[in-house]
Amino acid sequence: xxxxxxxxxxxxxxxxxxxxxxxxxxxxxxxxxxxxxxxxxxxxxxxxxxxxxxxxxxxxxxxxxxxxxxxxxxxxxxxxxxxxxxxxxxxxxxxxxxxxxxxxxxxxxxxxxxxxxxxxxxxxxxxxxxxxxxxxxxxxxxxxxxxxxxxxxxxxxxxxxxxxxxxxxxxxxxxxxxxxxxxxxxxxxxxxxxxxxxxxxxxxxxxxxxxxxxxxxxxxxxxxxxxxxxxxxxxxxxxxxxxxxxxxxxxxxxxxxxxxxxxxxxxxxxxxxxxxxxxxxxxxxxxxxxxxxxxxxxxxxxxxxxxxxxxxxxxxxxxxxxxxxxxxxxxxxxxxxxxxx
Numbered sequence: 637x638x639x640x641x642x643x644x645x646x647x648x649x650x651x652x653x654x655x656x657x658x659x660x661x662x663x664x665x666x667x668x669x670x671x672x673x674x675x676x677x678x679x680x681x682x683x684x685x686x687x688x689x690x691x692x693x694x695x696x697x698x699x700x701x702x703x704x705x706x707x708x709x710x711x712x713x714x715x716x717x718x719x720x721x722x723x724x725x726x727x728x729x730x731x732x733x734x735x736x737x738x739x740x741x742x743x744x745x746x747x748x749x750x751x752x753x754x755x756x757x758x759x760x761x762x763x764x765x766x767x768x769x770x771x772x773x774x775x776x777x778x779x780x781x782x783x784x785x786x787x788x789x790x791x792x793x794x795x796x797x798x799x800x801x802x803x804x805x806x807x808x809x810x811x812x813x814x815x816x817x818x819x820x821x822x823x824x825x826x827x828x829x830x831x832x833x834x835x836x837x838x839x840x841x842x843x844x845x846x847x848x849x850x851x852x853x854x855x856x857x858x859x860x861x862x863x864x865x866x867x868x869x870x871x872x873x874x875x876x877x878x879x880x881x882x883x884x885x886x887x888x889x890x891x892x893x894x895x896x897x898x899x900x901x902x903x904x905x906x907x908x909x910x911x912x913x914x915x916x917x918x919x920x921x922x923x924x925x926x927x928x929x930x931x932x933x934x935x936x937x938x939x940x941x942x943x944x945x946x947x948x949x950x951x952x953x954x955x956x957x958x959x960x961x962x963x964x965x966x967x968x969x970x971x972x973x974x975x976x977x
């Protein structure tokens with residue numbers, strides 16, 4: 637039986653934090669909010685505890701987890717070396733939505749890293765998450781709190797839909813602030829490699845440490861062979877039950893193409909997500925900024941599924957700033973991509 641514990645981020649109940657942290661120490665599986673999306677966590681130093689996450693999510697065993705820490709000094713306990721460039725990024729962006737990959741120490745079980753010699757680490761800025769991890773007195777492996785392949789959960793009710801009765805505790809801490817997963821940067825390479833874009837942009841990172849490269853899988857739907865260093869690279873991700881069709885091009889052409897598709901599919905229930913235009917239909921969502929879109933993207937996917945939508949038409953965005961992360965998620969989630977002329 638899953639216990640639901642509600643914690644108010646503006647007035648945190650210490651006793652509730654202690655209860656959740658104790659559960660982690662005991663090897664139980666706990667869902668907690670972060671600033672990006674909800675995470676489903678377990679003691680990262682316990683192979684048995686980590687295996688329970690795979691079972692709860694129906695997640696492939698060759699898909700690595702991110703280890704969450706309360707302090708930067710905790711990272712030093714689980715990684716062999718923190719390069720100078722990584723230290724600069726930690727000073728600038730931690731706590732926050734940036735995951736860094738390092739060579740791991742033996743203390744981290746192979747189950748956490750899918751057998752890789754590297755480990756992904758981040759320090760969340762969400763107050764509830766930070767206090768839980770700090771009180772647990774350990775480091776916490778925590779992928780997104782959803783059934784593997786589905787849209788990440790940014791609300792407690794979405795977590796409950798996916799994982800109720802599959803985990804020990806779900807902490808309801810309100811809606812996630814950012815709405816998409818953290819930026820992931822591989823620091824084991826001479827030129828750091830961006831494996832997954834997020835709120836912290838390529839431009840922001842390069843301002844701090846100079847040139848970085850982008851992994852070829854970022855905008856590809858082809859399945860990668862062999863092990864991968866970051867979640868979100870190898871398997872189908874972020875996908876609702878409805879078919880997602882991504883429409884890219886100039887905004888007037890995109891609007892025209894979306895209206896054409898709606899007319900051609902008169903018998904289907906269609907949802908629309910856009911920034912530059914709004915259709916006069918119930919299942920149309922327009923967001924004014926890319927930040928607003930990122931915060932609401934996954935929850936809109938989930939809401940459309942609950943409405944019985946067959947097809948979701950999404951207007952592409954430019955790739956500046958968080959736009960790179962939005963387009964990455966949309967490409968990974970899409971059934972097809974249409975270029976509007």
